[in-house]
Amino acid sequence: MLMLQIQPRRVLRPATLLMASIIIFVIALLLAPTASAHSLQPMAGGPTIDKVSIGFDGMYQDGNWTPIQIDLSNTGNDFTGKVSINVPSSSPSGQNGMQTANMYQEAINLPPGAKKHITISAPINLKIQGFNAHITMDLLDGTGHSITHRIIDTNTNTYNQTLVGVLTDTPNNFGQLNLALSNLFSPAGQVKNLSAATLPKQAQVLKNFNAIVIDDFTSSNLSQEQTNALQSWVNQGGNLILAGGPEWKRTLNTLPASLMPATIKGTGTLAAGKQLLPVRTLTKGDQSTADTVKSTIPISTAQAAPNSTTILADGKTPLIVQQVQGQGTVYYLAYDPTIEPLASWQQTNQLWSTLLLRSLGDQALMSTSRNNNANMSMQGNNDYFGTMIQVLQTLFPNAFPSIWLILALLLSYVAILGPLRLLLVRILKRRTWSWRIVLSTIVVFTFLSYGLALQQKGSAIINSSITLLQLNAPDQTGTSGHATTFLGVFVPSQGDFQVHVPGASLVQPIDQNNMPYSSYNGSPSASTQRAIFTTGTNSTDINLQGVDIWTTRTLMTQSDTHTTGGLKGQLQIQQDKVSGTVTNTLPYALSDAFVLVGDSYVAIGELPSNSSKQITLDLKSRDPTATNSLTIADQIANSRGLQSNPNGNVYTSGAIQSSDVLQHHVMVLEALGGGYCDSNNCYHQNVQSINNNGNITKTFIQNNGNGTSNRDPLLLSGAGATLIGWAKDLTNNNGAITVNGQTTNGxxxxxxxxxxxxxxSGPITFPASFINSQVVSVQQNAPGNVQEPAPGTYMITTGSMTLEYTLPVSGTLKDSAINLTSSAVANRNTIINIGPSIDINHIQSYLYNWQKQSWDAITFSQFSCSVNNAQAYIGPNGRILLHLSNHDTNVVFDKPALVVQGTITQ
Incomplete structure (x- = not known):
């Protein structure tokens, strides 16, 4: 009998099955690398980045919004994703690394076979990053993964460049302009050709250019956005040069009338031998330069616009007209320097040089100083950012509870757990209550501590802002202006937060370590958190990533505005007294308003909409020492109980805290004026007091970094007076800003x-603060022979310079006397080795005699020069020309301050 023995089936244990599964999973992972790596490689047929360029032909000015051009193509399937620019946002953590990068993104769609050119503008501040900084770009798919990565080449020395943009149809005709730039800036000056296709549509991007020339150009090709950007750029401080001539219709006729300093009527000719340079400058031998040609010149005939200055005219025909518009300047030329006979005239480069100097002012000479020493630290247009961030913090919950409140809470906790608990148990004779009292005390004080934290810091998202709205003079359509908003987002918890900013404004982070040119030392924690900016058609979305608990992230938005109505002043100064009315036709009222004139101010309080207020101000009623040594912001601070220290010269982070609205307003004014306040005192870093024979004057580093001025920093340039006030009942000036989709408190x-x-009118004394001054001509054998090594301090090695002072007068000044005063000890706070030098008392000095049309020699003695019966030296539009020449050893001197006395007759 055959016996079959059947073995029992072995059942695998669960542990054995688990081990087998793990082994199979590991083997699968080991076999998968090839496929996984392949998925990370760019697709053979798909979207690609063909070309990336930054700025304008690779040139840009660091510290500005800079355009980045990207060419894309797609050889694969339909692609929807984003282009992402990664911009360094904080100082390097080490010599070879960057802490974080902010991202600027734009959504794209590329159908099969499509090619697309896009431009993304981003704020570039590479100077503070060092030479290892770089910008990268990624092409992201719909899931946010990078499918293509590029590194964008940058030039970290571009902040030294002076860029002049030229809108022209004949780009090869500007050799003389290039020569002028070379003479002024050596290799640091660059001319960049622009066209209707390349001219930016945003004023902030146009700030890469120090000046823009429109000459022989078909302006009708410009879009409305581009002309609006040009107008806004000028209003914010841009310099525009418009050339007329025989092609004036094609070049200028389609530009907005608001941009034109003159009304052009037709064409004509300028006879041979007529003066063509606005200032008859002196050569090395102090001889007048040749400023005429032997041929007739085709010109455009025009009539100068009101409130403009005719720099040069042939009879009643203006040849060069200058008009201040907002914070900028527009120049009109009746002739075209790029066509004959001027194209080959030897002095045409001097004409361009004069226009550039008028446009750029001290910036031209300060740029030369920077080129000689690249480590020189300059003041930028963002100097007040650090203080404004601190002032913004006062609108948020305090950082810490009161120390006395914390101490009281701690002592109460110890007292209850210690003696009070023992006393209560002994009195009640219930020992079992001891642990109940301990547990109850812990619970109660836990909730008290948590409630105290919520009460002090808040439990909701808060969105607060401070907006600086700079208005222009009103016209028939209303008032245009520019708004800069410091927007703070306070969050009570950790995580990512989405901020939606409506409108076409530009948005960038200004967390403390991301501030260009600022010496403010803020908290480093903010710099370790990045943000993603996604630009839409009419809005910007910001993804604040990795926000810490109870922190404030600060953003800055910039946009142009337009509103009905405006602010007008009918003010008159006679015998050193200001009187008149201020009218508000804006759709909103102003509170805590001030009118600023010269070194003084008058508080006018409330100024309701559609109302006027009478003001009077005695310019000599104040203590002369206090008025002349303090800024207007300091004077207002003193009137509200804050002590001012104008010579502190130390810019540190003070504990700015104030629950008082009026003191809070003082802190804002101090920030705008270049200073800051703590809880008791106000300080300045940019006031330079100069003592000359007991007279105190002062100069200020201008906010735009172009040089110095005797005007108070709160005064708008080109304005006889300035009104400052807080808008009332202007609800949510920024539009419906939301955080995580919700409107927040703040x-x-x-x-x-x-x-x-x-x-x-009448007898008057013009102090230095009333008189505008600028460099209008420089003669030098080589770039750097005339320079400004420190703000307000000039050095001439071999050469000469001409200063123009402009009085704010519309009538004739009679019985006049002028006094020029320089510093007894020139500001030697320079970073270059000057070596042996002389002072202003030992150089050749001249005043231009408008009646004789020649230069008269004058002499500085004890650093001062006075001239009585000075009518011959006061030219059309109140212009006074001072020529300073040196051909020996170095001369170093501070810009002479001008004071004029006389009687004005209409």
């Missing part, structure tokens, strides 16, 4: 700054 305040017209 405080929004808007500071309005507007120019006011002033007329002068």
């Amino acid at each position: 405080s929004q305040e808007t500071v309005v700054q507007a120019p006011l017209d002033v007329n002068f």
